[in-house]
Amino acid sequence: MSEVRESGRSVQPANGHLAQLASDVLAMAKQHGATEADVVVADGENLSVQIRLGSVDRLSKAREKRLGLRVFVGKRSATSSTSDFSSESLRRLVSETCTLAKAVVEDPVSGLPAADQLATDQPDLDLYDETRLDTDRQIDLAKRAEAAALASDARITNSEGADFDSSWGRVVLGNNHGFIGEYRSSSYSLAVSPVAVDPVSGSMQRDAWYDVRRKFHTLDTPEAIGREAAKRTVRRLGxxxxxxxxxxxxxxxxxxxxxxxxxxxxxxxxxxxxxxxxxxxxxxxxxxxxxxxxxxxxxxxxxxxxxxxxxxxxxxxxxxxxxxxxxxxxxxxxxxxxxxxxxxxxxxxxxxxxxxxxxxxxxxxxxxxxxxxxxxxxxxxxxxxxxxxxxxxxxxxxxxxxxxxxxxxxxxxxxxxxxxxxxxxxxxxxxxxxxxxxxxxxxxxxxxxxxxxxxxxxxxxx
Amino acid sequence: MGQLIPLDSFGVTEHDVLEALGRVKVRDVDYADLYFESCVSESVSMEESLVKRATKSISQGVGVRATAGEKTGFAYSDDLTRHDLELAADTARYIANSPGGSQPVPVPVHSRPARDLYPVPHAQADVATADRVTLLNRIDAEARRYDPRIKNVMASFNTEYKIVMVATSDGTFIGDVQPLSRLQVTCIAEDGGNRQIGSFGGGGRIGFDFYRQGDRYLNYAKEAARIAILNLSAVEAPAGVIPVVLGGGWPGILLHEAIGHGLEADFNRKKTSAFSNLLGKRVASDVCTIVDDGTLPDRRGSLNMDDEGTATARTMLIEKGILRGYITDKLNARLLGIPLTGNGRRESYQSLVLPRMTNTFMLAGESNPEDIIKSVKRGLYAVSFGGGQVDITNGKFVFSASEAYLIEDGKVTKPVKGATLIGSGPEILTKVSMVGHDLKLDEGIGTCGKEGQSVPVGVGLPTIRIDEITVGGTQAG
Incomplete structure (x- = not known):
């Protein structure tokens, strides 16, 4: 399978599941005595591969999610976070956070920003690329980058590897001034780290080169990254x-x-x-x-x-x-x-x-x-x-x-x-x-x- | 604890765990493991005499890993249902190119680490926020009492309570509870337009009482204040190659950067370390013997077992100047055919196991520390450091002094401003000519970063003399 390319909108209407979760937690905080609160919820997935000397060294894949809460009880405040979104666990977290806030002292300066300062426009900043690279495609890109480094100079005889990482995520932020915002973002990165050996002294040098972009199609070619990494490594010899x-x-x-x-x-x-x-x-x-x-x-x-x-x-x-x-x-x-x-x-x-x-x-x-x-x-x-x-x-x-x-x-x-x-x-x-x-x-x-x-x-x- | 294995903490059954392990341990997979982790961390901090910040963080998840030859497949999930375990297992075994389908794994024997290096009762770890607030307030008062030029005191108290469970395809099923805490104090001193900073702290796998024993927390406050005030009168540091005397304890960061990382087995398997092929060779003077020891009670870098379920050990790295061993995890020990040392560590279920240090230190020598200082005509005496870093491949390392003094005619004289020391790992310890009898371990503040993963570590050092090292001050000549 090769990648699917679409230009995604990076700002989503905030009516999804995460936005609902954020507003539920805000309501819970109020019930537990918070006078003000804000909630951030993030989720995402990533895929990373590392190639070393032409073979797969590591392959890692994950989905993650996390919720962060900040409550104010008058001028006292506390923050917390969890990866467990079950309602019982969230209720306990909210309660403990409010208890924690009551244990610290008043800070006259604390509080949410004033309602009239909150963002009313949420422009699409073009941060998201829906291109999903499958595992074999990422392996191929990393292999090409490392091969280009190894091929460009005879003194490059070893490698710490080439890494291709891709990740996609979503962030929702809400507070009880009625603000709710959401955006998505992606990133693609390719890094190569060759090792060169001095043919005379036998001493080694390592360097690296990389590129990282929000859009896959704007990433430098694997060959360009590999050659630059090789150039930077070899020039350090001696x-x-x-x-x-x-x-x-x-x-x-x-x-x-x-x-x-x-x-x-x-x-x-x-x-x-x-x-x-x-x-x-x-x-x-x-x-x-x-x-x-x-x-x-x-x-x-x-x-x-x-x-x-x-x-x-x-x-x-x-x-x-x-x-x-x-x-x-x-x-x-x-x-x-x-x-x-x-x-x-x-x-x-x-x-x-x-x-x-x-x-x-x-x-x-x-x-x-x-x-x-x-x-x-x-x-x-x-x-x-x-x-x-x-x-x-x-x-x-x-x-x-x-x-x-x-x-x-x-x-x-x-x-x-x-x-x-x-x-x-x-x-x-x-x-x-x-x-x-x-x-x-x-x-x-x-x-x-x-x-x-x-x-x-x-x-x-x- | 009622049961050997904390299955209840994760809401999974032994059957689910074994089934997932069987699913990932397909034909061409050499080794597979599941690492379950549940961690609660809390932080309370003070500044401007107000304890105004408190945070609490809860995380729970599982990491599933398969290795085949040099390849590692890895997946993690923060949900622990059967379905999530299966998905993670299928991803992890992708690297093996083997046909799918479950394969039976040996039914593991439930076990618990053979020793308990940090028997902190949960109640001790879970101390009331109010008690922490009281402690931070007293720190503030103590530091300000030290000198009226102390203008701000920042202190934070961090605790972590981690429950882990490891099931492996080589028949281990083991759990551990790993408490960890740290108290850090930073003071800012001001005199006229001159402003300086001083920090001090400590901790370990210990309970709250540790900080109150002998008013330890008040000593942290006094030390942070003392260093900030001292630095107000610091002169420019010298630049160039000079003899340096390192004090005991935290300056052991030298060992961590200069040789410790270079001896981690992954870099040596890949032959990207400046120490590759130096086993059995001289890399230090014969007064230097260095070990990595994860078995010291209560220490920040200690563990009952590493994150692959292997008991930690005391590993000889350098014996009287000769390189004796590497720091290993299962993958690298197997590929290199060398002993497993119990140093397979990971930051969390979201990260891969890497060979990492625990507590790394030099054994005491025979010199009197005062004689070591007396032996230097013009040099630097460095007793505290900030961070350090190393380039594994060319062996160049740095570490930055935060409390240092000039030595003039064998006497410690003026304090100097912070400066970075730079040297070459395989060479620097050959320049150690004197080792004191005063071995000291650090206070318990070290965190080591590698491939983006942070793990707690310890270091230690007696007073030592390095005949020459480049000091990166501004005063040339």
């Missing part, structure tokens, strides 16, 4: 350490994305009101050069982070986080917004089972005009970073020290691969020291950045 010094550092798309992820964490309302972000009190102040602009766009059509409404039912929107170098907006939900005296930015994130928090939608740095090659060409002696490892970031101070790998740049050319080094600085300084941003913005996740160059950081090696 990596060595370099001396300790301060030099310009160019971050490739992936590592620049991780840097942007650090910015995203620092503008989270929860980190800010707790005094746990180095960007506290910086709203309206200069963070970066005046051509540096960052958006968080919840309504990008087909975006991996898009959704018609946020985790509290507020409409998503396009927020300017950094406007021409000036910190213009934090990422907020109703609670963290109130703590900071600001309205929600529509960034409530609600992973079923956890207390609501905030998260990015599609968070990206606007591209410049230089190609990555041009940026590298402008560096006389410096580092091109393609890999970062470890957790050496202090979000309170912005102090940054991470393990890195990449290539040494000499006179505008990539010369040899480097490894077992660290790069260190302070995030606040690093953002203000960004000199150039590339033109190569590509979304492979919810956070994306073009290549960028930081004027100077400490590289520690020999």
């Amino acid at each position: 990596a060595r350490k370099v001396g300790t010094k301060r030099v310009p550092v160019v971050f490739d798309q992936e590592t620049a994305g991780s840097l942007l992820g650090n910015l995203c964490s620092a503008v989270s309302g929860y980190a800010l009101y707790k005094g746990a972000s180095f960007l506290g009190g910086q709203l309206g102040k200069r963070l970066a050069p005046d051509w540096f602009t960052v958006y968080d766009d919840g309504r990008m059509v087909g975006g991996l982070g898009s959704r018609p409404f946020d985790g509290e039912g507020l409409p998503t929107r396009k927020n300017t986080v950094v406007d021409n170098g000036v910190l213009a907006s934090y990422l907020l939900d109703t609670y963290s917004g109130k703590k900071l005296g600001l309205p929600s930015s529509g960034n409530a994130s609600r992973s079923v089972g956890e207390s609501p928090s905030v998260g990015p939608t599609n968070f990206y740095l606007t591209p410049g005009t230089c190609s990555a090659e041009d940026i590298i060409r402008g560096v006389k002696d410096g580092l091109y970073v393609t890999e970062l490892i470890g957790f050496g970031i202090n979000m309170v101070t912005g102090d940054y020290s991470r393990g890195a790998g990449g290539f040494w740049i000499e006179n505008g050319e990539l010369t040899y691969p480097v490894e077992e080094i660290t790069i260190a600085g302070n995030l606040k300084q690093m953002f203000s020291d960004i000199e150039i941003v590339g033109s190569d913005l590509v979304f492979r996740g919810r956070i994306a950045s073009p290549t960028l160059k930081i004027a100077e950081m400490t590289v520690a090696g020999n």
Whole structure:
């Protein structure tokens, strides 16, 4: 069987079984003494295959469902979740959640968003693809990707495998201000992780490449992904350490994305009101050069982070986080917004089972005009970073020290691969020291950045 | 507990379980298992002196797995009807390409793990929310009393109560109850424009009383406050290759990242580990002996049995510098023809079994810890760390110090800002020249991530001297 392709609507009329369940649970919460409540119900299915050296290594298939409840008893609140939807179990959960809420203290700021802030429009953001790939088709796609990697260079003699995952899900959110919303989404991803062996030293290197999309037909070809994975792996062979010094550092798309992820964490309302972000009190102040602009766009059509409404039912929107170098907006939900005296930015994130928090939608740095090659060409002696490892970031101070790998740049050319080094600085300084941003913005996740160059950081090696 | 096997917790009969097992164990399947899990987790947290968040989460389900050669077929379901078990069994056996139809499996003997490393009565695990609230409020007061510069205290108390049942095609039918809890305190200190953070915590497979013994929870508060205040006066960390002395306990994360992951049997079967083919070879100096031990009472990384029903064990990984063994689960032990060590672990019924560490630590040596510090002219003394990470294939690992000091002329002097240490797994332990007699296990806060799955682990270390490692600070030269 091959895939069935249809363009599905991603926003469904909210009259299905899950919506009924949500409203039943809201009614139950009221009976148990909740003054306000909201409910999120998610269900989905996924199929994943892993191929290794041409054979199936793993095959996994599942359906799952989960319900999350948040109740308020006056100004006290508690959250809960379950995968058991039997009415007896749900009744017990509702009762226990209300009891839990009564055990914590009053929080004057707590509560649902005001009714007039809830989303009234729920646009179809084209997040859903009904294409169902059967097991053999997924196996075939993963095999092709791995084979392309193995065939592209004789030094690629081993593999950690190729993974093809597909998943489809549905989210329903309801609260007792009468909001009920529902949307569906899908995702298809293909990743390959080859291992190359240095024919002289016998030492090994691994790297990987991947693509992930909401629509199957927009996914890169298995061959393109496999070849890129091979290229990235082979070029690391023969990596060595370099001396300790301060030099310009160019971050490739992936590592620049991780840097942007650090910015995203620092503008989270929860980190800010707790005094746990180095960007506290910086709203309206200069963070970066005046051509540096960052958006968080919840309504990008087909975006991996898009959704018609946020985790509290507020409409998503396009927020300017950094406007021409000036910190213009934090990422907020109703609670963290109130703590900071600001309205929600529509960034409530609600992973079923956890207390609501905030998260990015599609968070990206606007591209410049230089190609990555041009940026590298402008560096006389410096580092091109393609890999970062470890957790050496202090979000309170912005102090940054991470393990890195990449290539040494000499006179505008990539010369040899480097490894077992660290790069260190302070995030606040690093953002203000960004000199150039590339033109190569590509979304492979919810956070994306073009290549960028930081004027100077400490590289520690020999 | 009335019965050996917690069938009642899952509302299934032995007949249903055996029938599903027979359905998945078709001709070409080497091994099959069913893993039933029921887990209740609760969290209460405090910030701004208010205990204002409480969550409770309930999950229940079954994972069904079949292996044939190197292939694994897997399915899971959060419904436990006969029909769901059959569907999962049919998916899991898909990899074997065998004709369908049920095949009888040996009737397993009901058993219970031979020992109980964490005999926490349910009542102890299920402590009243009000008691947790009281404890968190006292933590807040204690941390603020430590120093007026402590401006915010965040604390969370998490508990998990997991009931598992494993039925396998090799004749095991066994159950376990696995309590787990953790108390974590984070303080933010502020002095002028300078702001710093300090964290401390602990836990294990223990009851609520553990935290009250000797006012342990108040010590967590004081430690978190002390570290935050200390870091207010931290200077820039050095950059480059220098000698490093690691303190005992949690710095054992070095072992977890530098060698532990590299010795997990899956990477070695696939020959993607920097440690592949090094069995019997020297990978550390002869003062280093390292074990993985899942049998320590009450510890966060301990288990009566692993998630395949195998009793956990103490496994020699490195003996006086020589690589002696790998960490295995059933699939990899069978394919490699090496001993089964009881390290087959999974995050939940929704995840596949992988060979994972339990409590990994270095045995005590003979040096006096003070002499180790005295031996260093200029270096770093690191006593606490945040997380770490490793690239299995090239062996490069990092771990990031959160409390560290300069050593100048054999004396511990100024505190330094957090910095990442980076090294190469197969080489770093050959540079360990002194091992203290002060082995310490960590406080019980470790969580290890692999292939997206998190499992609780422990680490331990005596004070050790590493002659050279790259320290990633900002102060070159």
